[in-house]
Amino acid sequence: MSFPVFINDGHPMNLIMRNIVKSFGATRALKGVDFTVTDAEVHGLLGENGAGKSTLMNILGGTYNQNSGDIIIDGKDCSTLDTNTSFSLGIRFIHQELNLVNDLMAYENLFLGREKTSQYGRLDKLAMIQASTAVFKRMNVDIDPLTEVRDLDTSQKQLVEIARALLFDCKLIIMDEPTTALTNKEISNLFDIIRSLKNEGVSVIYISHKMPELFEICDSYTVFRDGCFIQSGAIKDIDEHIATELLVGRKIDSDEVVKPANTNSSVMDINALSCKPYFRDVSFSLKKGEVLAITGLFGDGRGELAECLFGARHTTDGEILINGKVSKHRRIKDAIDASIAMIPRNRKERSIIPDMSIQDNLSMASFSNNGNSLFVRKPQERERFSRCQKNMNIKSGHPDNLITSLSGGNQQKVIFSRWLELDSDILILDNPTQGIDVGAKFQIYHLINQLSEQSKSCILFSSEFPEIYQVADRCLVMYMGQVNTILSREELTEMNVMYYATGSNLEVKNAINQ
Amino acid sequence: MRLTSDAIMVQQKAKGEALKRFFSNHPYLISFAVLAVIATIINPDYLTYTSLSTLLKQSAIKGVIALGMTLVIISGNIDLSVGAIVALVSGLGVVVFNTTESIVVTLLFCSLFGSILGWINGMFITKGRIAAFIVTLATMSAYRSIIVQIGQGGPFNVDMNVLSAITTVVNGRTLGVPHLALIFVFLAVAMHLLMSQTKFGRYVYAVGSNEEAARLTGINVHRVKIITFCIIGALSGISAFLLIGRLTSITAVNAGIFFELDAIAAVAIGGAAMSGGRGRIAGTFLGAIMLQMIEGILIAAAIPPFLNGLVKGIIILLAVLFQNKKSD
Numbered sequence: 001m002s003f004p005v006f007i008n009d010g011h012p013m014n015l016i017m018r019n020i021v022k023s024f025g026a027t028r029a030l031k032g033v034d035f036t037v038t039d040a041e042v043h044g045l046l047g048e049n050g051a052g053k054s055t056l057m058n059i060l061g062g063t064y065n066q067n068s069g070d071i072i073i074d075g076k077d078c079s080t081l082d083t084n085t086s087f088s089l090g091i092r093f094i095h096q097e098l099n100l101v102n103d104l105m106a107y108e109n110l111f112l113g114r115e116k117t118s119q120y121g122r123l124d125k126l127a128m129i130q131a132s133t134a135v136f137k138r139m140n141v142d143i144d145p146l147t148e149v150r151d152l153d154t155s156q157k158q159l160v161e162i163a164r165a166l167l168f169d170c171k172l173i174i175m176d177e178p179t180t181a182l183t184n185k186e187i188s189n190l191f192d193i194i195r196s197l198k199n200e201g202v203s204v205i206y207i208s209h210k211m212p213e214l215f216e217i218c219d220s221y222t223v224f225r226d227g228c229f230i231q232s233g234a235i236k237d238i239d240e241h242i243a244t245e246l247l248v249g250r251k252i253d254s255d256e257v258v259k260p261a262n263t264n265s266s267v268m269d270i271n272a273l274s275c276k277p278y279f280r281d282v283s284f285s286l287k288k289g290e291v292l293a294i295t296g297l298f299g300d301g302r303g304e305l306a307e308c309l310f311g312a313r314h315t316t317d318g319e320i321l322i323n324g325k326v327s328k329h330r331r332i333k334d335a336i337d338a339s340i341a342m343i344p345r346n347r348k349e350r351s352i353i354p355d356m357s358i359q360d361n362l363s364m365a366s367f368s369n370n371g372n373s374l375f376v377r378k379p380q381e382r383e384r385f386s387r388c389q390k391n392m393n394i395k396s397g398h399p400d401n402l403i404t405s406l407s408g409g410n411q412q413k414v415i416f417s418r419w420l421e422l423d424s425d426i427l428i429l430d431n432p433t434q435g436i437d438v439g440a441k442f443q444i445y446h447l448i449n450q451l452s453e454q455s456k457s458c459i460l461f462s463s464e465f466p467e468i469y470q471v472a473d474r475c476l477v478m479y480m481g482q483v484n485t486i487l488s489r490e491e492l493t494e495m496n497v498m499y500y501a502t503g504s505n506l507e508v509k510n511a512i513n514q
Numbered sequence: 515m516r517l518t519s520d521a522i523m524v525q526q527k528a529k530g531e532a533l534k535r536f537f538s539n540h541p542y543l544i545s546f547a548v549l550a551v552i553a554t555i556i557n558p559d560y561l562t563y564t565s566l567s568t569l570l571k572q573s574a575i576k577g578v579i580a581l582g583m584t585l586v587i588i589s590g591n592i593d594l595s596v597g598a599i600v601a602l603v604s605g606l607g608v609v610v611f612n613t614t615e616s617i618v619v620t621l622l623f624c625s626l627f628g629s630i631l632g633w634i635n636g637m638f639i640t641k642g643r644i645a646a647f648i649v650t651l652a653t654m655s656a657y658r659s660i661i662v663q664i665g666q667g668g669p670f671n672v673d674m675n676v677l678s679a680i681t682t683v684v685n686g687r688t689l690g691v692p693h694l695a696l697i698f699v700f701l702a703v704a705m706h707l708l709m710s711q712t713k714f715g716r717y718v719y720a721v722g723s724n725e726e727a728a729r730l731t732g733i734n735v736h737r738v739k740i741i742t743f744c745i746i747g748a749l750s751g752i753s754a755f756l757l758i759g760r761l762t763s764i765t766a767v768n769a770g771i772f773f774e775l776d777a778i779a780a781v782a783i784g785g786a787a788m789s790g791g792r793g794r795i796a797g798t799f800l801g802a803i804m805l806q807m808i809e810g811i812l813i814a815a816a817i818p819p820f821l822n823g824l825v826k827g828i829i830i831l832l833a834v835l836f837q838n839k840k841s842d
Contacts, residue, residue: 312730336732344730351730355723355791360716367713368732374712400535418731 012040012201013074013090013171015060020069022055029055032069033229035222037172042194042204044218044235048247048498051224053207054096057174060205061093062086090171094164094178096207096298098157100149107132107145110164135163140189154181154277162190166197173197174205179213180299191217209297211240211504225249240504241495248465248494259489262473264288267457268426270309273318278304279481282318286426289455291448293468296478297501303345305478306430306461310342311335322426336369341424343415345431345461351415352403358414359385359399365418388417393443409440416447427451430461445470465494479503542785542797542804545833549804549811556814569806570695575760576773577698577802578753580780581705582746584798587781588709589742590722590790591639591646596750596777598657599631600770604754605661608670608764615676617683620758624751631657632747636740654774661766670764677762684759694756698799701749706795718742722790779826780805782833805829 015037022030030052037043047053058064060071062083071078073089086093100109107129116124116131132145141159149157158181165173179187194204194217208214214221215235223230223246231246238246266285274280279301286292296302307313309320311329320327322338329335335342344350353361363381385399392413396406403411412432419427429448433441448458448471462468468475475487477500484500499505537544553560579596586593603624611620631653638649672680686693709715717738720728729735753773758764784801786793805826812825 310730331734332730332732333734342730344727349724350726353720353723353727353791355787356716356719360719364716364720364728364733365731367716374714376711376713376716398531398535 011074012038013203014038015172015203016070016072017056017060018070018072020056020059020071021067022052022059022064023067029227030059030066031227033224033227034232035229036232037203037205040198040201040203041219042198042206042217044214044221045205045207045224046214046221046243046247047224051247052227053224054176055227056224057093057176057205057207060086060091061174062091063093090169091174092165092168092170092172093174094162094176096176096180098154098161100157100160102150103148105146105148106143106152106160109149109160110135110145110167114168131167132163135166139163139166139193141186155183155186158182159186162193166193170202172203172205174207176207177209177298178206179208179210187213209502211243211502212506214243215240223247240499240502244495244498244502244504248498259473261489262287262290264290264455267323269321269324271319271321273305273308273320274316275301275304275308275313276316277481279478280317282478282483284476284483284486286457286459287473288457289452290473291452291458291460291471293460293462293472293475294478295461295463295465295468295475295497295501296484297463299480300478300501301481302461302478303430306342306345306428306459309335309428309459310340312342333369336365336422336424339425340428341365341419341422341426342428343412343419343430343432345434347408347412347415347434351418352411354402354404356403357400358396358403358406361403362388362414362417362421366421369422384421388414388421392417392447407437409436409443412436412440412444416444425456427456427458428461429458431463432460433462433464433467441467442470465497468492468497469494477501479506540785540794540796542783542794542800545783546800546804549807553807553811556811567692567695569803569810570698571692573802573806574694574698575753575756576776576805577780577799578701578749578756579746579773580777580784580798580802581702581795582742582749583774583777583781584705584784584786584793584795585709585718585742586646586746587778587786587788588722588790588793589718589739590725591739591742592778593632593635593646593650593743593746594774595631595635595650595654595657596746596753597770597773598654599628599747599750600754600757600773601764601766602631602657602661603628603751604757604764604769605665605670605766607754607758608672611676611680611758612673615679617679620680621752621755624755625748626751628751628754629744629748632743632745632750633740635747636743639743640736640739658766665766667767668765670766672758672762680759681762684756694760697752697756701752702795702799706799709795714738714741719791722792724791775826776802776805779830779833782830782837785833785837787837788834 017033017035019032019034020030021028021032033052033056035056045053055064059066060081062081062085065080071081078085078089101112104112110132111128116127118124129145136143136145139159139162143152143156143159149160152160158178162178178190182190197204206214206218218235220233221235221238222232225247264287267288268286270282270284273282282305284292294302294305304313308315311332311334320329327334327338353364359381362385366384367376382399388394389396394410394413394417396410403414406414433444445467448460451458460468460471469492472492473489475492475497477484477487477497479501480503484503484505487496550561559565583593583596606627607620607624610623614620635649635653638644639646684693688696709718717728717733720733721735721738725735754770757769780801781793781798782788782801783804784794784797784799786797808825808829809822812819812822
């Protein structure tokens with residue numbers, strides 16, 4: 001069976017999405033947004049994490065169906081799209097995550113699900129390989145269609161993902177953060193392709209957090225915030241400052257939090273730490289009693305940095321000094337012995353031991369790190385639980401009930417207690433308020449501020465500005481695996497964070513150099 | 515003090531909750547009770563002391579291995595090589611016993627050599643990053659092949675002049691209790707304490723339930739896994755020692771054959787999750803006895819012994835099916 005390739009009628013697609021609403025359970029991801037692409041244009045879609053960009057694009061790609069709202073393509077009502085209709089209308093979706101099968105060759109991945117076959121159903125390998133070669137040549141990239149995808153590096157995989165969209169004729173390509181793994185040369189190649197596609201009448205919806213790219217390639221823009229449509233227009237009418245303002249909104253009016261400058265000596269010094277290909281040359285120092293926030297956008301290497309600081313991932317270069325002494329940090333135990341604790345991100349996958357009771361979950365770190373006793377002392381465990389339950393205000397049933405019987409916020413409080421029991425000097429908090437309710441969030445902020453009063457130092461990895469603003473003394477902003485800047489408390493505004501996280505300052509520098 | 519009806523309700527609810535928790539933690543008690551009732555219906559003398567101690571005695575040799583299998587399965591692995599370990603250790607154990615004529619040396623040899631064989635499995639699984647299923651499938655073939663070669667296909671016989679020494683130890687009775695039963699109960703209690711009262715026991719559960727979370731609390735996951743394989747190796751060694759005393763003649767080709775099947779079956783019937791994280795020694799202990807009871811029931815019900823394997827296979831599937839249903 002050959003897949004029905006849509007007929008290119010020579011007209012650019014005219015896409016109108018009107019009043020689109022999409023809910024996931026109780027959360028409304030899209031609250032009635034409008035989105036329009038006309039003519040052959042490169043349309044930048046801007047918004048912070050969780051603004052609803054990907055949800056809308058998944059509706060357009062046919063992955064989700066909207067709860068209400070209309071999709072009109074070339075004047076026809078196409079409100080119920082599925083992936084196949086979306087494909088035959090000429091819409092291609094290049095996903096942010098790589099969706100490739102490692103065990104197959106590059107050309108097999110390109111044609112996956114849409115294989116070319118001969119009359120009797122035999123795979124027409126030669127035709128597929130030739131077509132793949134042609135696409136790669138057109139993209140000006142050097143990938144042999146016969147290489148197994150596992151042998152490609154990340155940037156090549158991303159190029160294969162892009163090539164997949166170009167394989168068949170199309171009218172509209174959605175690119176969701178297509179450049180996270182690409183080098184500058186590859187990015188400029190990609191932009192050449194986008195421009196030539198535009199000349200052929202193909203539109204591109206370009207989603208990116210990187211301001212320099214958006215301003216280089218896009219013709220028009222649309223901004224979303226919190227699932228709402230904010231503004232749309234021609235990109236030449238705005239600059240990156242206005243764009244950042246639109247992203248952030250002006251409604252940040254939470255209480256002013258004042259924090260005096262921390263003048264203590266440093267407890268932890270990071271010197272040119274690298275873990276290739278995730279991040280490189282990261283240096284900073286953490287003072288006693290300080291809360292240092294580390295933030296950035298998707299693909300900045302933050303998660304890997306957190307793991308390296310805890311000895312859970314090997315570094316490729318650089319050193320970690322604790323109280324002036326070099327720490328080996330080869331294993332997690334080394335980090336714990338150096339008085340570091342970590343609340344990992346992704347509570348469900350990386351913190352919770354689902355088959356264990358609340359009490360055992362709480363005691364876990366104490367078991368593995370306190371003393372040489374072989375035995376578990378039940379009364380001691382019970383006492384520890386009651387103490388923590390009181391301190392942290394954990395709402396739970398019997399301590400022998402499974403941890404999974406608790407709400408997300410209470411689970412996270414148990415995990416916090418697990419680590420606070422070790423009384424470490426340095427706490428690494430990797431996205432500690434992920435998926436918990438507002439009440440529990442504020443309890444955790446309060447706790448972090450308390451810890452810093454007790455001269456404990458915290459490193460908070462977070463992508464939410466309001467959270468950073470609540471607790472941070474300083475904020476380190478990463479951009480593409482490197483430290484872009486470290487903001488002091490006075491400089492800590494959402495505008496500034498977005499400005500540096502999107503690399504806008506680098507664009508200015510480049511402009512001056514040219 | 516007079517309790518209001520609300521307070522009584524709350525108390526009853528708490529009691530009900532505790533009871534519910536107890537049975538969801540010990541599901542094997544229910545199946546054991548059902549089986550005991552069936553057995554008693556078929557044979558009213560079933561629940562006498564003699565038949566119970568016989569039951570314990572009969573289930574001991576495989577049951578000891580099942581105790582170790584519980585640890586391995588709770589940690590999220592499996593060991594298919596236990597039968598081959600029994601063959602290799604028991605064959606060489608006979609040679610050691612004939613040479614040294616010492617019960618103590620033989621027992622030490624069996625448990626130590628067994629744990630070394632288990633350690634080899636553990637090293638390949640952790641450091642070599644090979645699935646436990648594959649590693650133990652390979653060693654299952656390898657270990658048995660070694661002993662078949664050494665024995666050149668023939669049996670290993672305990673010398674007549676030292677024979678009585680080992681048979682009295684293994685088959686004898688103290689205060690009317692068969693030694694096999696005593697050993698099984700002793701090891702079961704020891705393993706129960708290991709799993710419920712020590713930190714190591716908690717690590718085994720944690721590793722099987724969520725390996726990444728366990729690693730991130732500073733648990734040395736590799737070490738925990740290797741130790742579980744050493745333990746099951748040592749227990750298989752002890753089982754081999756008991757087998758020598760029981761049979762006095764070891765044929766390498768079929769000694770310990772299908773022991774892995776019975777051990778895994780006992781763990782499954784005992785209510786452990788095959789995916790790891792959940793399970794109890796007490797469950798496996800009763801599971802091993804239940805397997806033996808089923809064999810007895812089959813005989814009493816005049817079902818052809820050739821169908822034993824079929825019945826066991828069905829029981830394993832039913833036990834795991836029941837498990838999955840419950841966790842849904």
